[in-house]
Amino acid sequence: MYQEERMLKIVDYLQLHKRISVDDICEFFNVSRDTARRDLVKLEEHQKIIRTRGGALLPTLDHELTRNYKERLLTVSAEKQIIGQIAANMVRDGNRIILDSSTTVQACAERLHVQECSVITNSINQADVLSEKDGVSIHLLGGRLQKEHRFVYGSSAIATLSRYFVDKAFVGVGGISLHGLSINHEEDGMLKHQMMKQADQVIILADHSKFGKNLSYRFADLYEVDIVITDRLPDPAMLDVFRRHDVEIIVP
Template sequence: MYQEERMQLILDHLQTKKRISIEEICSLFDVSRDTARRDLVKLDEQGAIIRTRGGALLPNPLQDKIGNYKERLMKVSEEKKSIGRVAAHYIRDGEHVILDSSTTVHACAEFIDQQSCFIITNSINQADVLSDKKGVSIHLLGGQLEKEHRYVYGSTVISTLSNYFVDKAFIGVGGISASGFTSVHDEEGMLKHQMMKQARQVFVLADHSKFGKDCPFRFAALSEVDFIVTDRLPEPDMLEMLQRQGIEILIPDFKDEEELEEV
């Protein structure tokens, strides 16, 4: 087998298994450890993998591949809208709630129809959507504006948040894995974590593509979340791990989105 063929098969393996060891390469392709290392060195030089001690994994998604907020809003799927509808169902009249700046949480904001509730957010877009809802009182946090992604952040925001105690926080994430909950931007991740700390119940809103994915910044442990609202159950191993942490998985019933299926 030519090196180029073997390298492509290594990448195919990584797409499904997420990581590979030198021992696995030797076993799969009947090559020596030196040959396996040369394959990984070449793939690393091409930017296709990240070499680790004894193997390799796929690189994290690059920040520059993430579109700005308006672009991401245009691509909000029906699955994310269903997630947002389910999440909004859990907001009760009179509650104090934190909404972060993610597009999936934006979908939640669109479905809020409570007679009265108090919403705290760092998102310009969330505040704009909620401004048309008569029963909603809005507190837009002040801080440094991230223009491209339409949210405010910084030490001032975190300090202000620490004075609030709310019933629920609704948080979007970049990835969910055994490592915990991750995001691409560290500033945003620190802000999400502070939001979680101020809430009695924490809801993570994430479509199925976020399971088994790690982004560069880990901002919270699995044990810090009460519910994950998603469109599809994760793989059995992931589901078992989440349930061991006491997390409830909430998914829409696409036949009737007013009915909730709890696992």
Template sequence: MYQEERMQLIMDHLTNSGRISIEEICNNFEVSRDTARRDLIKLEEQDLIVRTRGGALLPSPIQEFKNYKDRLVIVSDEKKQIGKLAAALVRKGDRIILDSSTTVQACAEFLHADPCTVITNSINSADSLSEKDSIHIRLLGGILHKEHRYVYGASVIEALSNYYVEKAFIGVGGVTKDGLSSDDEEGKVKRKMMEQAEMVIVLADHSKFGRNYFYRFADWSKVDVIITDQLPSASMMDFFEKHQVEVLVPETNEDQEVL
């Protein structure tokens, strides 16, 4: 089978299921892992997929939109890769919650689902999304944190009680086996956001692992997926498997080391 034919069949599979693993490509087409990776690299170069460590996702449809304003918050390349992969999980018509973390802000910048509805307490994310005509924004109202440009407080938590969404994207200050932690006011809002979602997706770069922040706002029973920039330790991977938390890592380096 020619590579072009195999790549088309891979895209057909992604259209039906939204994701594919290296193992599925090897088994379905009787090719080596190296051949499967080369197919995915070529598809990624054509902007048709988003590669993950171990496979690929079908990205949400991309549309033309106006140039963004200069961002008020600059995020690292690692957070951008996490945000790009997170945005690929959003499907057409989804209703989602985005919290106020900078990693989740990166998800907002890559979000192209047409259409979708976003509920957020982040001024920066709302500003970014305002450039995208097909994305409907519900900006929550409350006490403004001037330095970090998000709103919090009882009115935000009360407003969230009225929304039910398919996915919530949550950033963290710290990740340990005991749970997720952050500042207390942020954490109270994050906890409520997680309660209102069918699927909870945590975004955390490798520097957040092993850190305990001031306020623990959730345990792992509330989390469905975690997206990070490096594979966690073997012990942490075993922990995630035990708690049925799916781990997604952007495929940016074939030789990534575990934490």
């Protein structure tokens, strides 16, 4: 196995288990302790891990989550674009849908091609993208504006949202684990949960890096989810959790 492959698997392991030892790496990949240490040094150089005595752990603060919305849009990955395309293909003519304020969900909005559709969103970016599409009716929720991340939130937004019923809600997450769905912004999480409650079908958009993560605010449980669209299947343990909660996984 090449070093790059081991490094990816080490990060995948850390996202599930939070820490790994040099002995673990030697056992999992049948390599020497010197090779294991070199892998950790390189991962630390790429700011993927924090090295500890005898091993490593994930950084406590994910750089992706500290950047504002415009900065994150500049680096939307090919994986997120593929996820967005799959999500857009699930929208049918005449559907009423909710789109939240995540960049992966914006990839869905950009690829939405229907003759007629009604969209509720708390994202000023989503509303702007959809305003260019004929046949799409847009309801932008009112409330306080979170300027850096470009979403509307607050009690008035939640109260308005609670009066609507939709066919599908497309929701992005910061983390998804056996403990549920999580995000770093409590106000965003509260609105996401209300979006899920208003939908006949809840569809989570999450690339593989989100699996095994628990961020600061848990906003929903897995039993509230119908479908997860992702770019890569999670590990067997996470797959088993999804099956137990009747969550369908869709990959390219």
